[in-house]
Amino acid sequence: MNIDAKLTQLGLTLPQAPRPVGAYLPCVQSGNLLFLSGVLPFRNGKLLRTGRVGAEVSLEDAAQDAAQTALNALAIVEAQLGGFERLVRCVKLTGFVACAPDFYDQPKVLNGASELLFKLMGEAGRHARAAVGVSALPLNSPVEADFIFEVRR
């Protein structure tokens, strides 16, 4: 997989990876697994939008938010590994969707992230996934994504 070429092809650029803030880290590697901190859909230092899916936020916009979390996750991976050469695959995505209590399409929201990972990484981007609807996320973000990647040591 050539993620950098695919990014260019899709007209996408990786954001600056977030710096460590406070007593936790953007990611921690243990063995061949890279556990990321929960990723919010920041772009240029701001959330793309706030609110709950199925209330203030549409499914389409939330799927864009999910795609942004995938981009941001790759930025964290690249910063940690110093490039993508040692990235093996995406293992797991647990996606939390802040939503109205009668919104049941969390998987369609997360498709925004899953499909972008597949476009950028091919088969290595296909992952196990769980989609969960919750009442509130940090900073009133509509989406938070929790990634595990496999890396070479």
Add this chain to the structure above:
Amino acid sequence: MNIDAKLTQLGLTLPQAPRPVGAYLPCVQSGNLLFLSGVLPFRNGKLLRTGRVGAEVSLEDAAQDAAQTALNALAIVEAQLGGFERLVRCVKLTGFVACAPDFYDQPKVLNGASELLFKLMGEAGRHARAAVGVSALPLNSPVEADFIFEVRR
């Protein structure tokens, strides 16, 4: 452990494992860990029921839902490994329970899954577990279960 024999003894049969749909997979193995996608209580292609525990769904029914997720998880494991010979143990179950805001018995719901795994796998079925109540799950399912198994390579 002889899961097939135990299934017969309990009058249970494993469902057909779900096929890969879209950009994610039913499970991904990394090292000796098998990460499953979130499992819903489907039986014969349909959710056993919909709604929130403590509202439209009783604790007893939700515990049945949880048990069904354990069966469905084992079906995924069997399909992935081509049988249970390489299955070592269940490591972790994170169970999400869609519930009324004043329902606090998420652990009792998940006992349906934990106890079935113990019946089928013995000590190897005992796992670490987290129980969480949420406002909404995919397809209005009352339960979603997130499993990690250990396998031999």
Add this chain to the structure above:
Amino acid sequence: MNIDAKLTQLGLTLPQAPRPVGAYLPCVQSGNLLFLSGVLPFRNGKLLRTGRVGAEVSLEDAAQDAAQTALNALAIVEAQLGGFERLVRCVKLTGFVACAPDFYDQPKVLNGASELLFKLMGEAGRHARAAVGVSALPLNSPVEADFIFEVRR
């Protein structure tokens, strides 16, 4: 790191680790990863308090709850490993905060846990983290924390 000395220095004592109850375990080790069951802020056998953050429970009190879950997690680790010699680091904390639907400061709640782990373990206590707001947790606890530690075999 010398966790025991740090505990004394901070005037803290580890609680008794919980015993296995029912069909699940306080923690399961697989390879070098130790997966804990969801930890509630029990002290002396009772939750420090009940209720939702941003409603009945203040941010400050919830941060104390989070700190208690970190202590309780270390008690589980110590009981499992027979001391802290084989503990390498904290890898991941997923913190679930039961909260009002308009509460968005889940990260500040979890800082209670993250900062205590850093005080007790130094750099080895810094972890990846996800903060999620939910509608209800077991026993009406304001906080539940899900830890992964790395250990030496």
